[in-house]
Amino acid sequence: MYPVVPGHEITGVITKVGSNVKNFKLGDRVGVGCLAASCLECEFCKNSQENYCDQIQFTYNGIFWDGTITYGGYSEMLVADHRYVVHVPDNLPMDAAAPLLCAGITVFSPMKDCQLLESPGKKVGIVGLGGLGHVAVKMAKAFGHQVTVISTSPSKENEAKQRLGADYFLVSTDAKQMQVGNSLICFFEEVFH
Template identity: 55%
Template sequence: MHPTLAYAAHSPTSPLVPFQFQRRALKPGDVHINILFCGVCHSDIHQARDEWGNAAFPMVPGHEIVGKVSAVGSAVTRFKIGDTVGVGCLVGSCRICSECQDDLEQYCDNPVFTYNSPDPNGGTTYGGYSDNIVVDEHFVLHIADSLDPAAAAPLLCAGITTYSPLRHWQVGAGDKVGVVGLGGLGHMAVKFAKALGAHVVLFTTTPSKIADAKRLGADEVVVSKNPDEMAAHNGSFDFILNTVAAPHDLDAYTLLLKRDGTLCLVGVPDQPHPSPSVSALIFRRRSIAGSLIGGIKETQEMLDFCAAHNITSDIELIAIQDINSAFERVLKSDVKYRFVIDLASLRS
């Protein structure tokens, strides 16, 4: 067993506080990781506040984990002590269903999420707001030495959540791609779409974000509250990635799609979006789709792509003692663009 220091929520209304527990003993296929950094995802707040209705307390959030391998089980072949590694949203799956066989573990009917998930070893999984973690090597990822480990942490959720749909819908040179929202997900989507060769248009309700969107790689910025700016793009997009995690009118974006264009949703609001207009879809054979993170193979592909293109997240590094104020700032969109916890602060 591995004694573990962490921060945990004990109820939907209580702040995160120091917490201690035991990680499982190393199995033959396990990797033990000393956690260096963990990103703060909006879903951590949804979960800790039980906004999705499935919370188990105490809860240790965190699924954007970067650390160093400190021990390996006897059957581990892909990692050695000292490797820089990552752990994302998944730490287990059935490994035998068609989704798992297709390297799409995120769609397995029996996934084991990194936190707030029934643990096959007993109890509930605890995440990366902690000083160490034990994970089956199949769900551990290599992080290139060329990537800043703190800025790489958000790639394990925000990165793969935006990279996967861009790859699935084959975004590339010559495509006109929209990104809705410039937050933790949106800023990664802009970087990836630009690196893939697309013409990138960022949609924001906030004119003050225009300059930063262009710095990140957007070719154009549309203030979505301006109907004339929106109408100027009607019927022109091959693909739009909607990263906003709040209910809003989707018709405004489906009307911007070309024939056979797709609006893909990756933000998860705590209440449903208004039902879209059917006519906006059928008269141009447009589609509304969704995408959930990515499989382990694709996540490694994404990390390698980031190393090749020097892509990381724009972050603000914080101490674990500041996590509750960070949650409040995330809700106010007061971060550019992802908080990352320096877990050295947990040991001090």
């Protein structure tokens, strides 16, 4: 809908709190991802799959239940249900917290689903070193895993290893490197199938 102001990895400071909200107060540093609200009563909402709710309300380019249009993270103000708002710790810069609200949860969720949070020392492969790949490497290393980055860009090897802490780097267009990495790929197929 025009005009649209995009943005879904949102951080800010609370300027108003609803009368039924208990865990937030004026001045709190907070973040909101892509979702601003959902019905919280359907089977999807009750099973932590709110993104499938028929009544989902996005933070941008949507119409909220009261008829107002949601204008996203670059707008002057955002309204969200308190269940979709998270506290940002004081020691975490707001600009560093913002990517965790989409890219972060996108890589955190499968790591959690594959039990990579509780048992360190596993081999994790990250395909691509873009926005999600960067976050995935940092998280996998933080959870104590051995990380291999698989990329089409040889120029990203130094960044993957030196800056982000990846243990290994494979160039997917290099047949010899991929042959060496074949056992790693078989490991992933077993885990994810």
